[in-house]
Amino acid sequence: xxxxxxxxxxxxxxxxxxxxxxxVRLFEERRRHASAVERVQLWIEAIGDAASAxxxxxxxxxxxDLRYTVRALTRTPGFAVAAIIVxxxxxxxxxxxxxxxxxxxxxxxxxxxxxxxxxxxxNAPGYxxxxxxxxxxxxxxxxxxxxxxxxxxxxxxxxxxxxxxxxVAGIALTWQLLxxxxxxPALGRLFTADEGRLGGPDAVILSDRLWRRSFNADPSVIxxxxxxxxxxxxxxxxxxxxxxxxxRETDLWAPxxxxxxxxxxxxxAALRVVGRLKPGVTLDGARAEMNSVMxxxxxxxxxxxxxxxATVRLLGDQVSWQSRLLIRIxxxxxxxxxxxxxxxxxxxxxxxxxxxxxxxxxRAALGAGRERLTRQLLTESLTLSVAGGAAGxxxxxxxxxxxxxxxxxxxxVPDATALDLRVLLFAAAVTIATGVAFGVLPAWRISRAAQxxxxxxxxxxxxxxxxxxxxxxxxAQITASILLLISAGLxxxxxxxxxxxxxxxxxxxxxxxxxxxxxxxxxTTAARGQFYERxxxxxxxxxxxxxxxxxxxxxxxxRGGIWAVxxxxxxxxDSDPHSVSLxxxxxxxxxxxxxxxxxxRDLSDSDTFDSPFVAVVSESxxxxxxxxxxxxxxxxxxxxxxxxxxxxAGDVHVRGLESLSEPQVYVPYRQIRDGWMPFYTPKxxxxxxxxxxxxxxxxxxxxxxxxxxELPVSDVQTMEDVVTRETxxxxxxxxxxxxxxxxxxxxxxxxxxGLLSFGVSQRRQEIGVRLALGAPRSSVxxxxxxxxxxxxxxxxxxxxxxxYAAGRTFESLxxxxxxxxxxxxxxxxxxxxxxxxxxxxxxxxxxxRVDPVKALRAE
Amino acid sequence: MTFHILLALSxxxxxxxxIIQDVAARTDGAVKISAxxxxxxxxxxxxxxxxxxxxxxxxxxxxxxRRRYYALTEFGTAVARAEARRLxxxxxxxxxxxxxxxxx
Numbered sequence: 006x007x008x009x010x011x012x013x014x015x016x017x018x019x020x021x022x023x024x025x026x027x028x029v030r031l032f033e034e035r036r037r038h039a040s041a042v043e044r045v046q047l048w049i050e051a052i053g054d055a056a057s058a059x060x061x062x063x064x065x066x067x068x069x070d071l072r073y074t075v076r077a078l079t080r081t082p083g084f085a086v087a088a089i090i091v092x093x094x095x096x097x098x099x100x101x102x103x104x105x106x107x108x109x110x111x112x113x114x115x116x117x118x119x120x121x122x123x124x125x126x127x128n129a130p131g132y133x134x135x136x137x138x139x140x141x142x143x144x145x146x147x148x149x150x151x152x153x154x155x156x157x158x159x160x161x162x163x164x165x166x167x168x169x170x171x172x173v174a175g176i177a178l179t180w181q182l183l184x185x186x187x188x189x190p191a192l193g194r195l196f197t198a199d200e201g202r203l204g205g206p207d208a209v210i211l212s213d214r215l216w217r218r219s220f221n222a223d224p225s226v227i228x229x230x231x232x233x234x235x236x237x238x239x240x241x242x243x244x245x246x247x248x249x250x251x252x253r254e255t256d257l258w259a260p261x262x263x264x265x266x267x268x269x270x271x272x273x274a275a276l277r278v279v280g281r282l283k284p285g286v287t288l289d290g291a292r293a294e295m296n297s298v299m300x301x302x303x304x305x306x307x308x309x310x311x312x313x314x315a316t317v318r319l320l321g322d323q324v325s326w327q328s329r330l331l332i333r334i335x336x337x338x339x340x341x342x343x344x345x346x347x348x349x350x351x352x353x354x355x356x357x358x359x360x361x362x363x364x365x366x367x368r369a370a371l372g373a374g375r376e377r378l379t380r381q382l383l384t385e386s387l388t389l390s391v392a393g394g395a396a397g398x399x400x401x402x403x404x405x406x407x408x409x410x411x412x413x414x415x416x417x418v419p420d421a422t423a424l425d426l427r428v429l430l431f432a433a434a435v436t437i438a439t440g441v442a443f444g445v446l447p448a449w450r451i452s453r454a455a456q457x458x459x460x461x462x463x464x465x466x467x468x469x470x471x472x473x474x475x476x477x478x479x480x481a482q483i484t485a486s487i488l489l490l491i492s493a494g495l496x497x498x499x500x501x502x503x504x505x506x507x508x509x510x511x512x513x514x515x516x517x518x519x520x521x522x523x524x525x526x527x528x529t530t531a532a533r534g535q536f537y538e539r540x541x542x543x544x545x546x547x548x549x550x551x552x553x554x555x556x557x558x559x560x561x562x563x564r565g566g567i568w569a570v571x572x573x574x575x576x577x578x579d580s581d582p583h584s585v586s587l588x589x590x591x592x593x594x595x596x597x598x599x600x601x602x603x604x605x606r607d608l609s610d611s612d613t614f615d616s617p618f619v620a621v622v623s624e625s626x627x628x629x630x631x632x633x634x635x636x637x638x639x640x641x642x643x644x645x646x647x648x649x650x651x652x653x654a655g656d657v658h659v660r661g662l663e664s665l666s667e668p669q670v671y672v673p674y675r676q677i678r679d680g681w682m683p684f685y686t687p688k689x690x691x692x693x694x695x696x697x698x699x700x701x702x703x704x705x706x707x708x709x710x711x712x713x714x715e716l717p718v719s720d721v722q723t724m725e726d727v728v729t730r731e732t733x734x735x736x737x738x739x740x741x742x743x744x745x746x747x748x749x750x751x752x753x754x755x756x757x758x759g760l761l762s763f764g765v766s767q768r769r770q771e772i773g774v775r776l777a778l779g780a781p782r783s784s785v786x787x788x789x790x791x792x793x794x795x796x797x798x799x800x801x802x803x804x805x806x807x808x809y810a811a812g813r814t815f816e817s818l819x820x821x822x823x824x825x826x827x828x829x830x831x832x833x834x835x836x837x838x839x840x841x842x843x844x845x846x847x848x849x850x851x852x853x854r855v856d857p858v859k860a861l862r863a864e
Numbered sequence: 865m866t867f868h869i870l871l872a873l874s875x876x877x878x879x880x881x882x883i884i885q886d887v888a889a890r891t892d893g894a895v896k897i898s899a900x901x902x903x904x905x906x907x908x909x910x911x912x913x914x915x916x917x918x919x920x921x922x923x924x925x926x927x928x929x930r931r932r933y934y935a936l937t938e939f940g941t942a943v944a945r946a947e948a949r950r951l952x953x954x955x956x957x958x959x960x961x962x963x964x965x966x967x968x
Contacts (some may be wrong), residue, residue, distance in 0.1 A: 014965075016900070020904075020907060022905070023903075023907065024880075024903040024906070024907070027879075027880050027903065027931070027932055028899045028900070028903060030880075031880050031881045031899050032899065035881075051898075051899070053898075054898035054899060054900040054901065055900060056900065057898075057900070057901075058899075058900025058901050058903075058904050059900060060906055062907070063903050063905070065904065065908060069911070096885070252925070402890070526868055701948065793941060
């Protein structure tokens with residue numbers, strides 16, 4: 006019989022309570038009349054019965070509860086809509102932020118066994134992640150045993166001549182790199198060993214994006230030839246749309262073949278290296294081996310590998326700390342918002358259940374057990390959270406693209422993050438968890454109260470406890486909203502700080518674009534000089550153009566281009582590695598970018614290979630090496646020649662607004678031997694105009710086409726856009742955080758208002774008695790306001806403390822704003838006061854309007 | 865199922881086991897109700913107001929403290945009648961069309 010009772014456990018408690026004894030009795034009776042064989046049969050029947058009938062009974066109850074819930078909710082549509090909106094905001098915000106955080110921080114890279122893929126760098130003084138030279142890379146492949154494969158790639162930006170000239174960002178990679186990632190092409194094949202050999206056939210693989218954009222997604226391109234920088238290459242494959250390597254800007258892959266010339270200079274930082282660890286080899290093991298290999302290479306080549314070791318990091322571990330922190334803060338903020346939403350729902354449910362106490366008490370008295378009541382109330386909270394969750398997913402669907410800017414471009418993942426199954430599962434889990442967690446508490450309390458309290462009209466059994474719970478919930482909401490408010494405020498102030506950083510140039514009215522000169526036709530300075538002069542001459546003649554120049558790179562677009570200088574009598578060390586941001590220029594660069602020339606002169610067109618070698622340096626360079634004397638006229642060596650300083654320019658944030666930049670050195674483009682330093686060949690055109698810079702673009706394109714019809718014009722943009730992009734992730738984050746903070750403070754205000762209103766309606770009689778006994782109305786007002794003020798003070802102080810702690814954790818993002826910034830705190834406190842006051846006002850006024858006679862008559 | 869239980873209660877109140885036995889007897893053993901199914905139906909029918917727990921008890925010697933007796937409510941009787949009428953109507957139609965034997 007005990008066994009049969011165990012079987013009954015599958016039925017809902019209320020059902021078991023009602024009919025359990027009957028069923029036991031029935032089973033006993035049958036068993037008594039049964040033979041041994043029939044008894045076995047009886048047991049089988051009983052088990053089958055429990056398996057089929059018990060779930061149905063559960064469903065019956067659920068259906069009944071749902072019907073009841075829908076009826077109850079449609080009776081109070083205002084409540085239902087409010088609750089659903091609150092949950093939709095919370096779940097939607099969390100889901101949208103999760104979909105970004107998942108992409109950037111959690112999800113493994115879309116390659117096979119990504120946890121064994123690593124990046125290997127040289128770790129040189131001041132540069133922990135230096136691209137290795139081909140010679141060092143070759144030695145690594147021969148001297149290490151930690152890696153299954155060690156592959157390399159380098160930038161391969163080319164002019165593609167297909168239907169029209171086009172600049173394409175590509176990557177040249179060792180032919181076994183793509184197989185190492187474990188990827189397959191969508192069309193055609195990957196590279197062969199023959200194509201990876203020096204002097205082998207020229208092959209190229211296209212990205213899906215390039216294939217669609219420039220080849221009309223034509224499958225017959227496989228085997229066709231395309232001209233890249235004057236070389237005919239055969240298209241052998243097209244990659245699938247979701248394949249990115251090494252970043253999402255790359256549109257083309259070609260085999261990397263290194264001739265003997267590549268291995269001459271061990272300072273030639275040219276390669277990026279990716280490897281696959283052998284199974285069982287740890288990251289630390291690989292690091293130890295790489296460091297000992299580099300130590301050996303330092304012994305063999307003491308000059309080039311001086312103090313150089315290696316850095317080994319997981320390929321997936323390449324998101325900058327800033328991106329990480331931005332997204333972590335957002336995640337924290339969205340969780341805060343979700344908690345506020347949940348406490349709000351819990352609070353709403355408590356009020357609602359309290360208002361229905363009589364109805365629930367009646368049901369309890371009619372024999373509905375506690376389990377049955379809890380079940381009913383939980384069904385209500387889950388219904389609300391599921392409806393809210395569904396609305397939240399819709400909300401997230403539209404909100405996620407707005408967050409796409411937070412996905413760093415360096416990640417090999419798409420920026421347009423779709424809501425996929427993973428994210429939907431997350432949203433579902435959050436929905437269920439919140440519905441249960443924040444429904445159980447009120448449901449449990451109320452059902453207990455309903456059971457213990459009799460039908461007596463004014464039994465207040467549990468009211469005190471419930472009010473305390475609600476008060477705690479409201480205080481928690483205030484805490485979380487202040488936390489959000491201050492965090493958003495601090496980051497807003499930091500954004501202001503960053504935006505007010507002077508980039509070192511005047512971005513207004515400047516157009517920048519790229520005309521990359523193919524190395525074959527423009528191999529000599531003379532050939533390039535002709536091109537520059539013709540183009541610049543015509544551009545300078547355009548109406549509105551004030552200055553124009555060619556330079557190696559544009560600041561903030563190209564952050565690298567770092568070269569070592571040799572200073573007479575000084576050796577490089579950790580604190581000063583003697584590295585500078587080196588640029589080759591035509592004349593007019595400083596005018597075009599509006600960089601102030603502090604002293605001396607601009608580089609001029611008469612600075613040729615035959616005239617004295619000169620350089621313009623930045624103020625920080627001059628100050629570093631000639632802190633007291635005058636730098637003009639001093640000499641130092643850069644890019645193979647000793648040069649005399651003829652001018653000093655203002656410092657420029659080459660690496661971006663928030664990064665430290667190397668001092669800058671500018672040299673005339675003619676003062677280099679033909680074929681040397683081709684990477685630094687001027688290709689970026691900068692034009693300052695009085696009008697709209699982009700309106701100039703068509704004329705510039707026409708001029709370039711007239712001079713060289715095969716040359717693509719690419720990367721056309723204004724410098725203002727370039728500078729604005731610097732703060733794009735910050736602006737997105739701050740905007741989202743600000744929005745969260747506003748929602749949080751509104752929700753907290755609503756929560757406070759709800760609590761106080763409820764309190765006033767519950768205490769109408771008490772207030773009535775007080776007034777009847779002659780208490781002044783101001784004392785009633787004070788009573789209500791005091792309750793609000795106490796909650797605001799408790800929640801507010803906790804919020805201020807938490808905010809300071811949070812601010813400390815992201816101090817590095819604050820761009821000089823202190824975590825205890827008085828301005829932010831004062832504003833936050835003022836907003837919190839305003840919120841408290843407006844939340845308390847209506848209930849307070851309602852308390853004032855209580856008519857003692859009416860209130861007492863209701864007794 | 866509901867109709868079977870209504871029929872079983874037509875000549876007076878019964879307890880659960882009796883309902884099962886009565887239904888089996890009426891249908892010559894063709895319809896066997898399991899305990900779980902029976903009480904699920906009972907619960908639903910109680911909620912719908914078709915049957916109620918009887919307050920009257922049979923003679924003391926037959927009574928068992930643990931047993932619960934169920935009886936038709938007025939509504940239950942009305943529903944049983946309506947259902948019987950509906951079925952009769954259907955059978956008439958079936959006969960008229962020649963699908964069933966008997967008087968048309």
